[in-house]
Amino acid sequence: MSKIKIKNFGPIKEGLLDNDGWIDIKKVTVFIGNQGSGKSTVAKLISTFTWIEKALTRGDYEPKEFTSYSRFRKNYCSYHRIDNYFFDIEKNDSTEIEYLGKSYKMKYKKSLLEISEVKQADYQLPQIMYVPAERNFISYVKSPKELKISSESLKEFLNEFDKAKEAMKVSVKLPINNTDLEYDKLNDIVNIKGKDKDGKDYKVRLTESSSGFQSFVPLYLVSEYLANTIKKSSEANHGGMSSEEIDRFKKLAAEIYSNEALTSEQRRAALSAISSKFNKTAFINIIEEPEQNLFPTSQQKMLNSLLEFNNMSKGNKLILTTHSPYLINYLTLAVEADKLKESVKTNDLKSKLNEIVPLNSTLNGNNLVIYELDEKDGTISLLDNYKGLPFDENKLNNELGEGNESFSKLLEIEQRL
16 A cells, blocks of 8 residues: 655645554545645645656656656646645755655655655556546537646646547446437537436537536546556556557567577566556546535435446555545445445345445445545544444534534524514
């Protein structure tokens, strides 16, 4: 399991108050908190360091490429626009970040990034996707590719959205409102199809649809596309290499073949070793506000879909930032359903369980971790659990409770009139 430690970076001050400051990055990791508390900051740092680990493992760069403070900050942290979050010289140079992965560990302190190799055998090369909150923008405008998008993460997401559309062979069934998605490749138009309350067919362009669909469709389509791509790659034991990766692989292979000092068996072992570095066998899906513009029941169906995609491959990870108390409750349902799944034997009970939580979307409680971030003091705390279930004493649920309490006070005033 990978983990990260953060102190004095952007809105985060002391960071996590227990576990020696280490934030565990489990199969499903969730960050909740108010605006400006640092949820996206943590997610972006996880994305950055996971990508660096991947680049080093694959041999794209030497460690010295990242150790320079200015290069690390300007070339890599600027991708997610967190390059100005460092507590640098004028703030006593107090930023500290540590990342412990399965292939490399890194420590940033005093304007220096130290990198050393871990060499764990079970490292899986990931496809990393950061899904920004601004994703509905690419659904709203008619030709996003023609616009000058300044956000690098949004550009990459748009890239994957285009690939996902091109990969569509037939219409895609959406889990919301009994609708289907179809893609007109000739005119580059995404349509949503369904039936109205009178049973009549309708079709509406994504650019003209509701804000919920405009937020959900790109998220769903890209997540489904990448999860299935990684699953097929893992099953076939080969990754989808880019042209640059293929050229680099060929160059390395040529060097191995030309080395007369190696035996045939040594050549095969060396080729197997470099080949494994290019096989993407995990999908790390990092999503800002997945609940964006969605009704609670749609939030549940959206979450179940993301959990299903996350369960497709062993190395997959789902990292969420959210303001929604409903998502925490739906995660609780997924954990409880996973407990029951092994005990349920009859088809009737399996069917009933599947109606509440799809059997492909259940979640082992040991694979879930939820962190709360405090915007006032810049701290992070681990959300406790009760018998393996997320504890309902958290800021999101507390806000719901305070709303009910405030309403009771209003009723008391009304009774005195």
